[in-house]
Amino acid sequence: MKKLKNYFKITVLMLFLLPKKASAQHNMAGMSGMDRSDTSGHMNMQINSGYSLNLPMNRDGSGTAWLPDAAPMYGIMLHSGPWMYMLHGNIAPRFTSQDFTGKGLRGGNKFDAPNWFMSMAQRQIGQKGVFRFNAMLSADWFTEGGNGYPLLFQTGESWKNVPLVDRQHPHDLFSELAASYSYSFNKKTDLSFYVGYPGEPALGSTAFMHRPSALANPDAPIGHHWNDGTHITFGVATLGLRLDKFKIEGSSFTGREPDENRLDFDKPRFDSWSGRLSYNPTQNWALEISHGFIKSPEMLHPDENVNRTIASAIYSKAFNPNQLFNATLLWGLNKYKGHDGENSALLEASYRLHKLELYTRYEWLQKSREELNLDEDLYRENTLFLVNALTLGLNYDLFYIGKIRIAAGGQLSAYHANNRLDNLYGKNPFAGEVFLRIYPGLMKMK
Numbered sequence: 001m002k003k004l005k006n007y008f009k010i011t012v013l014m015l016f017l018l019p020k021k022a023s024a025q026h027n028m029a030g031m032s033g034m035d036r037s038d039t040s041g042h043m044n045m046q047i048n049s050g051y052s053l054n055l056p057m058n059r060d061g062s063g064t065a066w067l068p069d070a071a072p073m074y075g076i077m078l079h080s081g082p083w084m085y086m087l088h089g090n091i092a093p094r095f096t097s098q099d100f101t102g103k104g105l106r107g108g109n110k111f112d113a114p115n116w117f118m119s120m121a122q123r124q125i126g127q128k129g130v131f132r133f134n135a136m137l138s139a140d141w142f143t144e145g146g147n148g149y150p151l152l153f154q155t156g157e158s159w160k161n162v163p164l165v166d167r168q169h170p171h172d173l174f175s176e177l178a179a180s181y182s183y184s185f186n187k188k189t190d191l192s193f194y195v196g197y198p199g200e201p202a203l204g205s206t207a208f209m210h211r212p213s214a215l216a217n218p219d220a221p222i223g224h225h226w227n228d229g230t231h232i233t234f235g236v237a238t239l240g241l242r243l244d245k246f247k248i249e250g251s252s253f254t255g256r257e258p259d260e261n262r263l264d265f266d267k268p269r270f271d272s273w274s275g276r277l278s279y280n281p282t283q284n285w286a287l288e289i290s291h292g293f294i295k296s297p298e299m300l301h302p303d304e305n306v307n308r309t310i311a312s313a314i315y316s317k318a319f320n321p322n323q324l325f326n327a328t329l330l331w332g333l334n335k336y337k338g339h340d341g342e343n344s345a346l347l348e349a350s351y352r353l354h355k356l357e358l359y360t361r362y363e364w365l366q367k368s369r370e371e372l373n374l375d376e377d378l379y380r381e382n383t384l385f386l387v388n389a390l391t392l393g394l395n396y397d398l399f400y401i402g403k404i405r406i407a408a409g410g411q412l413s414a415y416h417a418n419n420r421l422d423n424l425y426g427k428n429p430f431a432g433e434v435f436l437r438i439y440p441g442l443m444k445m446k
Contacts, residue, residue, distance in 0.1 A: 152166050
């Protein structure tokens, strides 16, 4: 409990250091329109995307991925001269207990505080260009330690040369340092170029930390490395072309996932590639399908390459400024040479009504013996083990500190897996957690 209190004190101190007021010098470059039609008195603003003068910023997800135009935006906006700045973040001081009924051998308990912070700066260049810079940081290494936090059936990356299993790895201190430039030929055609060290290639949907349907859940999906495994890539370059409601992109990037030193910059390799087709048919939908070849992603298995295919649909609907619904449907496939393909499917949703937010997540995955680090003598067949996970949770805003919201919440997760795993996990283990959520308020976008 003492450690959790210290996390909370540090968090509040950091948030108080954020600017509370925008500069008095406002420049409207990059704003396509603004009015005061909101009866609450809040300024309604429509601000252009960092990748097109002809799209709203609501469409910007992680990397260059698209969200629906109706997606909510949480953040603090500032202006200075021709520059527009955005600050965003999420911190969850909590107690989590995986397998709290003690049915198996692989659970764990922890006081911790998963977190991430993001800043963005952009400005218009000439009449048709936009320049943007993104920086994303995470203090996971300090709050979670090198081996991350307990999360049943989670896999991916390593600690002290041992695979991380039933734990979510910490994210790097520098999770994104990226710059982009886009040029609008006309209202329906844009060309964009994005480089990052680290950054995110055009592969998969918007990463879970930035999906509106996942913001209230402190845990990563256990299919994290079927969709988000390349969201921190040390060396990436992406070229994108938008044609009205479609965008086609191609990336060259480093396939190796971040190493165990979460505070350094890994070697850029540019040995992998990906392509993505995105389509937003209406303001409420964002659809994508993508494929990539990832060379030697895992440090412990340097000879294994992955072919990854992902398709997703994200939906956002605002019934009014205080009633929001967001949902994501996601499928991913990892294919290793000489092995059967490993599938992952996710359905998550959130519903916000004033200060209350309800959320859920269901996952269905096929995880291999190697993924779960199972003893070869006990599990001789190269079987794919089915895993099901269902989470129900809520959080409620308690009070505001300036533009920062403090919410309290909790969630319960139930797992059902192949019965051959009962000796390790028990039959149908449960996990739960209680947490505070510290995050910026909702921006009133037109």
